[in-house]
Amino acid sequence: MNLGRFLSRSAKYWPEQAAIIFRDRTFTFQQLDERSNRLANALLGLGAQKGDRVAVQAWNCPQLIEVECALYKAGLVKVALNARLSAAETQETIVNAQARIVLAGGQHIEVIEALRPQLEAVERFVAIEGEAAGFLGYEALLERASSTNPDVEMHASDLAVLHFTSGSTGKLKAAMQTVGNRMASLRKVVMGRMPAQPGDVLALAGPITHASGMFIQPFLSQGGTILLHDRFDPDSYLASLERHRAKAAFLVPTMINMLVKHPRIGAHDLSSLRYMSYGGAPIAPALVRDAWQAIGPVLSQGYGAGETTGGLVTLSVDDHRLAIEGGQEHLLASCGRPFGESQVLVVDEHGRELATGDVGEIVVAGPDVFAGYWREPELTAAALVNGRLHTGDLARADERGYLYIVDRKKEMIISGGFNVYPTEIEQVLYRHPAIYEACVIGVPDENWGEAIKAVVVLRDDRKASADELIEHCRGLLADFKKPRSIEFVSELPKNGNGKMSRKDVREQYWRGHERRVA
Structure with a gap:
């Protein structure tokens, strides 16, 4: 088992097809496969071994996708740092993860260089862009490394990703996502939330170190193309959707609001869109209705977390249509219905499933439930009880299985x-x-x-x-x-x-x- 094999297969099937579009550059599947092979071998050549953590911090760029593909192929654990972290948070994350190698984008080199005395466990620093004293050059590493896929054999229980998030206390914690979790995530996107055909284009403008990035491997595995933006600008975003005939997109509600308010949204041809998925924050029903009119009948919503390896509940395009055009507006208050393989239940304090309409905690059991919190046994024991993830989200379910989030327990x-x-x-x-x-x-x-x-x-x-x-x-x-x-x-x-x-x-x-x- 190795997640990197999907990319290599896509490179064999569609070698000259675009895998990534970024600004005015295009990376074919063959190029992405070869470059990620070289990076995987380069990291192993630096002494990294299966299961070692590799941290990366950069704004959206093609190298972030190369790094993820390379880490899968090499059996290394991805520690993706939010590009907006403060210096203290960056230090805390790298130290907590016990990373052996750190890769830094051009705008993060200076901060990480200043932190080097505190990052005693880190053995190698790599500059993704530019040069810095004590940093290895990214392109130089690739140039010297083998282009053969190392294809390290992995097991479902092996650690693949440390997904760091901040809790209600502000303390950073890391969800341990296994190879099996990531495989389950790939399956549920391909089978339900965002299926694709070879050549379909997915536009991503949010940080791919987090929620937006969960769609990358599923899309690449289907021969789809990632249209990557380094930042969200409504003008350039709308123009790129039209130019590249994007079929799918993932946005947070703030971005959707910016699009709806854009004075020239009607001047762009968005007829190629099939899915515009949103998530990550509450959204006003009035904004959903405005977006439905301005962008088209393509909206879908997802609910999930790092602990569930992405979304596991969805309010589909058809659900939105039923709410907006079918007179069932109350559905816009729902996060949707479970899909995929995991069991999603609403239970009481004793873990017993509640009757329709009763408020209780959402618990999840299945292959996309994480392995626990990194180096936090007490947090893990509280979250994982008898094989079920206790999300801390309070909800009720209606007679058709739609879930309505009521609140967080702690709030x-x-x-x-x-x-x-x-x-x-x-x-x-x-x-x-x-x-x-x-x-x-x-x-x-x-x-x-x-x-x-x-x-x-x-x-x-x-x-x-x-x-x-x-x-x-x-x-x-x-x-x-x-x-x-x-x-x-x-x-x-x-x-x-x-x-x-x-x-x-x-x-x-x-x-x-x-x-x-x-």
């Missing part, structure tokens, strides 16, 4: 003895046409313990008062759930992955209080 507000779920209130706020983004939190209150507060961003072309929004909630929620106060801001804080940071919103209100809400 529940207790106000006057009642349990209140912020996401439930946010979804109601999103039904107001003026709301662009909303974050609901509990703030200190002498009488209630916590009072419910909504911090909102209005759409550019809309206005609303606090009283109007509270009255809107009053008609759709029990009285104890409606916000007691509304604050208007120009933007909500985001973490490095572009997700709203509820922790940062809440922090200012709890500063100085002895009792804190985790």
Whole structure:
């Protein structure tokens, strides 16, 4: 077993076909296969052995795809660092992963060079672009290495990826994704979420070190082409979709909003699109409807995490059509229905499956459930119980199997003895046409313990008062759930992955209080 064999097979079937398009450059399958073979052999030649961790930090570039393919072929473990990490976070991640080799993009060399005295376990540093003292040159390594695939034999239980994310406490933690997990991820994308034909083009503008990157290997294995952007710019993005006749795309809601608001979106021919998948953050139903009109009937949504090796629940294009055109708008509040091989259940505190409509925790069992948290046995034991992943997400399921996320366990507000779920209130706020983004939190209150507060961003072309929004909630929620106060801001804080940071919103209100809400 080796995931790198899929690329080599595609190179045999479609050698001259484009595997990657980046700016004005095209890399064929034959070139990608050969270059990743050379890199795999070069890393092994530097002393790396099967199971060793190799860290890489760079903005989106073709080399990131080459690195991933090479690490699979060599049996090495990918540690992909978010390009937006601070120097302290970069150091923490590399040290925690016990990486032996670090590859750095041109804009990250300076930071990593300054950290070298603290990175004692790292034996080799490689500059992907440019030159730096003490760094090996990426192209020079490839030039000297063999072009034969090392094809290291792997087992399903072997570690393939350390997927680092920040938890609610801000501490970085790494989900251990095995070769078997990654194989399961490939299968579910190919079989369900984003099937492709040879030559189909997938546009990726988000960081491929994280969610966007989960589609790369499945697409390449089908002979598809990755249309890679180093940053998201609506003008160039729309032009490239039209020019390259893109069939698929993955975006976060912020990007979709930028496209919908773009004054010239109607001037671009997007008729080639079949799927525009989104995920990673809540999205207002009004924005979904606007995007459906502006971009086309191509929207789909995914729910998943690093612990599930990507999405395992999807709200398909047909589901969106049913919601928007079929009069079942409530489906836009759902994250969809499970697909693929894993079992997804809503259970009570004793692990028993709940009846339709009851709120409980989502648990997952199956081949895409991760192996645990790297060097965190206590976290692993809490998350994996009797072979099931306890996600910490509270949800309910309807009679047709659609899942509705209610909230995170840790984000529940207790106000006057009642349990209140912020996401439930946010979804109601999103039904107001003026709301662009909303974050609901509990703030200190002498009488209630916590009072419910909504911090909102209005759409550019809309206005609303606090009283109007509270009255809107009053008609759709029990009285104890409606916000007691509304604050208007120009933007909500985001973490490095572009997700709203509820922790940062809440922090200012709890500063100085002895009792804190985790």
